[in-house]
């Protein structure tokens with residue numbers, strides 16, 4: 435491994451990884467119909483990855499909201515338009531910050547533990563044992579976590595957004611004295627359910643797929659050693675964060 | 691079929707011309723081997739010869755570079771995934787490192803294959819699982835988690851899991867490791883009883899000669915990528931070839947290498963090579 439790093443091109447390695455990830459995605463998609471019989475497992479995973487990330491999502495959402503409220507109130511007051519603090523906060527959150535920051539937090543919290551869990555299953559032959567019991571680990575282990583990511587992420591992003599708006603309201607209205615009615619009526623007037631809110635929901639579903647895909651891939655293909663699992667966990671955070679931001683740009687530029 | 695095999699026309703597993711290379715190491719270099727139906731066949735050989743690798747070939751976990759593997763009439767190279775899984779449903783496999791599912795209790799580990807493949811009423815599942823756990827002496831440990839087991843206990847749970855669906859072929863990778871003499875005796879008896887009462891075919895990989903001679907009808911001795919000897923336990927111990935004499939006598943010198951292939955010892959330690 436280290437020899438390759440020294441001599442070979444990192445770009446080549448990276449491209450090979452992307453190719454392998456693409457193949458893995460096809461395998462996961464093919465396994466989804468077979469994973470429907472493990473529906474209970476999928477539901478369990480939704481609760482699991484959701485609950486696992488809840489505390490960090492709530493805390494970060496609140497503080498991002500507080501900071502946004504402060505910053506925007508200060509900037510907008512220069513133009514005498516503090517009335518639109520709520521609007522700007524909401525649009526920024528729904529369209530961008532909510533899905534992206536939630537995805538990054540999700541990668542760090544749930545993604546890493548998915549990688550470590552599947553990586554240890556690999557290292558201790560549990561995946562091989564399932565294969566020998568005629569249970570396909572793609573359908574039983576990987577697909578449920580992938581689906582759970584797609585379902586849980588939009589929910590987490592919604593919670594994040596709600597807490598962030600609450601935070602900005604706290605700063606702008608309760609602390610800095612903006613009128614409560616102005617805050618809400620401007621926001622509800624300017625934010626569109628379809629273009630703004632649903633945009634964010636689609637995005638976060640895609641990010642959920644990206645993060646869990648990278649996390650399960652890294653765990654599934656890890657070198658079966660403790661060092662291998664450690665590397666795989668790191669790579670999950672790095673790759674899924676980069677991929678999330680790249681895909682965010684592409685989706686924003688071409689689809690929305 | 692009958693043209694090749696000599697005494698056993700009815701073999702469950704037939705291997706011909708098996709060749710495998712892992713990394714740069716040649717593991718098998720032309721192995722021919724038959725596992726007769728309804729018997730206990732032991733596979734012995736020095737550590738690292740590829741016994742586990744052979745079991746992985748037989749169960750389709752690893753595809754050989756060349757050679758033919760036929761299990762119960764199916765050529766493994768021609769089976770698709772579904773057919774392979776159907777075949778595996780009739781195979782019990784005891785992993786060398788137990789490979790229990792760490793998220794599940796002992797009970798759920800043993801119940802896992804039942805729950806996955808048979809829609810049985812809960813009461814029946816419970817009875818079957820407790821019966822199998824009783825057979826390995828661990829009924830009382832049903833509610834423990836794998837992390838709370840000792841190595842020897844984990845192996846017995848893995849054994850209970852391997853036999854829970856009454857398979858037609860049972861493969862044991864080192865079933866006696868880490869067992870105290872009492873448990874070892876029980877497991878030896880269990881393998882024999884399963885074999886005689888249910889008429890299963892068993893493959894046992896093990897190093898303990900005394901246990902192996904009690905449990906097995908035939909022994910294959912693998913060494914250096916080939917079958918070095920084959921026969922009943924008595925034949926092998928008596929009919930002393932260089933291979934069997936060294937292996938069963940436990941001597942370091944002989945045709946079976948004790949050392950993994952290596953550079954010159956003195957050179958490795960940094961001494962100048964002294965030539966005699």
Ligand SMILES: Nc1ncnc2c1ncn2[C@@H]1O[C@H](COP(=O)(O)OP(=O)(O)OP(=O)(O)O)[C@@H](O)[C@H]1O
Pocket residue numbers: 712713714715717735736737738739740741742743744786
């Ligand atoms: N993935 C791999 N890459 C390269 N070599 C491997 C790989 N897996 C196993 N080997 C080599 O294959 C050989 C056979 O391994 P195997 O596990 O089958 O041995 P074994 O006969 O079961 O030994 P033991 O009695 O110690 O369990 C070993 O020499 C090992 O170094």
Ligand SMILES: [Mg+2]
Pocket residue numbers: 741742743786863
């Ligand atoms: Mg082995």
